[in-house]
Amino acid sequence: MVTKKEILIIEDEKEFAGMVKLRLELLGYTVSIAEDTNTGIEEILKGNYVLVVLDLMLPGGGGFTILERIQNFPEKASIPVVVLTGKTIDAEVKKMLERYKVAALFTKPYDEIEFEKKIKSLVPI
Amino acid sequence: MDTFITEESRSRKTINLIWASVGFGALYWVIESLRDVIVFEKGTITERIFTPDPITFWMRILVVFIVILFGVYTETLKERMKTQKNRKTGEIKKTEIIWVGIGFGIMYWVIESIREALLHPSGDFIRQMLSPKPMELWARILAVCFLLLFSIYVQNLLNERRRIEKALRNANKKLKEFDQLKSDFLNTVSHELRTPIATMREGVRLCMDERVGTLNQVQKKLLTDTKNSIDRLNRLVTDLLDISKIEEGKLKLRRSSVDLRKIVEKVHENYIPQSQEKNIMLETHLPEKPLILFVDQDKVTQIFDNLLNNAFRYTKPGGKITIEVIDKGNFAECSVADTGIGIAKENLPLLFSKFVQIGRVNGPGYKGTGLGLAICKGLVEKHGGKIWVESQLGKGTTFRFTLKNVPFPKILIVDDEKNVVEIIKGFLSLDNYRLIEAYDGSAAVEKAVDEQPSLVILDMNLPAMNGYEVIGRLKQDIRTRDIPIIIASAFSVDTKRLERINDHAAIPIIGKPIEPEKLRNNVTELLLYGD
Numbered sequence: 131m132v133t134k135k136e137i138l139i140i141e142d143e144k145e146f147a148g149m150v151k152l153r154l155e156l157l158g159y160t161v162s163i164a165e166d167t168n169t170g171i172e173e174i175l176k177g178n179y180v181l182v183v184l185d186l187m188l189p190g191g192g193g194f195t196i197l198e199r200i201q202n203f204p205e206k207a208s209i210p211v212v213v214l215t216g217k218t219i220d221a222e223v224k225k226m227l228e229r230y231k232v233a234a235l236f237t238k239p240y241d242e243i244e245f246e247k248k249i250k251s252l253v254p255i
Numbered sequence: 256m257d258t259f260i261t262e263e264s265r266s267r268k269t270i271n272l273i274w275a276s277v278g279f280g281a282l283y284w285v286i287e288s289l290r291d292v293i294v295f296e297k298g299t300i301t302e303r304i305f306t307p308d309p310i311t312f313w314m315r316i317l318v319v320f321i322v323i324l325f326g327v328y329t330e331t332l333k334e335r336m337k338t339q340k341n342r343k344t345g346e347i348k349k350t351e352i353i354w355v356g357i358g359f360g361i362m363y364w365v366i367e368s369i370r371e372a373l374l375h376p377s378g379d380f381i382r383q384m385l386s387p388k389p390m391e392l393w394a395r396i397l398a399v400c401f402l403l404l405f406s407i408y409v410q411n412l413l414n415e416r417r418r419i420e421k422a423l424r425n426a427n428k429k430l431k432e433f434d435q436l437k438s439d440f441l442n443t444v445s446h447e448l449r450t451p452i453a454t455m456r457e458g459v460r461l462c463m464d465e466r467v468g469t470l471n472q473v474q475k476k477l478l479t480d481t482k483n484s485i486d487r488l489n490r491l492v493t494d495l496l497d498i499s500k501i502e503e504g505k506l507k508l509r510r511s512s513v514d515l516r517k518i519v520e521k522v523h524e525n526y527i528p529q530s531q532e533k534n535i536m537l538e539t540h541l542p543e544k545p546l547i548l549f550v551d552q553d554k555v556t557q558i559f560d561n562l563l564n565n566a567f568r569y570t571k572p573g574g575k576i577t578i579e580v581i582d583k584g585n586f587a588e589c590s591v592a593d594t595g596i597g598i599a600k601e602n603l604p605l606l607f608s609k610f611v612q613i614g615r616v617n618g619p620g621y622k623g624t625g626l627g628l629a630i631c632k633g634l635v636e637k638h639g640g641k642i643w644v645e646s647q648l649g650k651g652t653t654f655r656f657t658l659k660n661v662p663f664p665k666i667l668i669v670d671d672e673k674n675v676v677e678i679i680k681g682f683l684s685l686d687n688y689r690l691i692e693a694y695d696g697s698a699a700v701e702k703a704v705d706e707q708p709s710l711v712i713l714d715m716n717l718p719a720m721n722g723y724e725v726i727g728r729l730k731q732d733i734r735t736r737d738i739p740i741i742i743a744s745a746f747s748v749d750t751k752r753l754e755r756i757n758d759h760a761a762i763p764i765i766g767k768p769i770e771p772e773k774l775r776n777n778v779t780e781l782l783l784y785g786d
Contacts, residue, residue: 152467
């Protein structure tokens with residue numbers, strides 16, 4: 131049996147995270163949720179995720195802290211990260227996202243069709 | 256703004272001080288002359304004022320000079336006060352100024368005695384010091400009192416200035432705080448509103464698209480209506496943020512070189528489904544040749560989007576919407592015309608104000624926020640253009656706007672290796688920048704001054720003058736200090752040294768060999784700041 135591909139959602143808004151999880155599960159992925167910065171980092175390091183969906187505003191640091199930390203682990207730094215945030219995207223945020231080579235950026239509320247397309251292209255089922 | 260106020264009032268203060276000293280000098284001159292005439296019965300008043308004997312003349316000049324020195328001293332005293340003990344108020348105390356006045360009074364007494372001793376060889380200096388003639392004594396006391404009054408006047412003058420300065424500084428600080436508070440508030444509101452909106456939309460979408468079970472027609476209709484309302488709420492949040500950014504002057508354009516025809520073609524494509532659904536004809540007329548402008552692609556798209564949404568909203572089935580772009584040389588004129596309900600003449604002036612919706616349309620479909628046209632106006636004006644409207648009730652409305660054809664930014668590329676310059680030129684060639692080059696440090700500085708580029712791309716290892724020296728020169732010169740710089744270096748850059756020579760915006764560093772995407776991103780980003 132082929133194991134399902136695992137995606138990690140790091141998002142502190144439970145309801146929203148739950149719905150994105152459902153959407154991705156309906157597409158055929160296995161999905162876990164981490165609700166704060168530290169849990170997010172731990173999960174990435176110990177888990178076997180093929181993609182991370184990341185919110186930027188999180189308790190205990192934030193999305194950028196996570197991006198910075200995983201740079202130290204070469205085998206984890208290459209996991210594609212899709213940022214999904216309600217934060218206003220200004221020049222500063224854009225620059226940061228470029229620095230960490232984020233795979234895609236979606237602002238809330240997102241275009242679900244584009245989102246699904248992007249995830250599927252990054253990690254084919 | 257803060258420093259502006261301080262510096263301006265400082266120069267005004269110096270002028271006040273000079274005038275006070277000159278005024279005092281003149282008054283002193285006249286009093287001395289009067290004394291000579293009344294006490295010593297020497298000549299007439301005109302003689303004593305305009306042609307005093309050389310000794311008197313030089314003595315008076317000396318006294319006036321000392322008064323001016325005294326004024327300057329008081330000024331520095333005030334500066335010292337500010338940094339030392341009276342940090343809180345920065346004001347000079349009366350006792351301090353009286354001591355200074357007394358000190359000066361004693362000095363004056365000594366000078367007068369020397370003068371008397373010189374003028375009257377019979378009377379020696381010590382006697383003049385200790386027991387002057389009664390009239391002379393009173394004259395001196397008068398002069399010293401006068402000096403004390405002058406000191407107090409100077410003190411008040413300086414303290415008053417200081418108080419005004421402080422009040423202005425506080426007011427400025429408060430305003431800045433409020434401004435920051437407003438921005439923080441808007442960002443938070445944006446985030447806090449968007450998350451629940453996203454959650455609602457996601458839930459509705461999952462049900463509506465039947466991902467979690469089949470629906471009957473009524474359920475589908477209810478969910479579609481809900482989703483439309485959520486989308487409308489989201490537009491309102493976005494529009495509110497946009498308009499407040501425009502009003503605060505915080506909107507920055509990400510200009511790049513684009514063919515306006517491409518933008519409009521894309522917009523047209525996006526509206527084809529809506530035009531078919533509503534049975535409204537959509538037509539686009541574009542110039543035959545490419546129309547390359549240096550504009551913010553997203554913002555121009557947003558202008559067209561807002562105008563087209565309006566047009567679709569107010570046009571009945573069977574109508575027609577026409578987009579047109581005309582190349583007018585210095586600018587492009589764009590228009591969106593509809594055959595809709597039109598706008599009454601008296602309502603036209605209100606159109607570009609916030610929250611104005613004239614002739615609201617009921618029924619399904621896109622609902623406006625009343626901010627669209629105000630945002631359009633802001634975006635067009637930010638591009639250096641104008642927007643206006645022509646309309647006839649019952650016949651239709653045409654919105655027209657212009658986009659100014661601003662010159663493409665000039666970029667100075669500095670590298671001693673010709674082939675590197677050519678490579679960088681190649682990377683930037685797509686964007687229509689005006690590219691100029693320099694092959695050594697001193698030529699780079701010269702070109703930066705003469706050509707006033709919008710950006711400098713700088714190699715650090717240069718003949719004649721290295722990169723650090725070039726940056727130092729550019730940042731010291733008022734003509735070049737605001738030009739952003741990108742360092743392109745094959746070697747590691749001494750960031751400490753860089754910080755020492757550059758107290759302006761941080762300078763981005765890109766390694767060699769240069770990644771074209773990285774270079775272009777940095778260029779776009781820095782040109783944004785120069786907007």
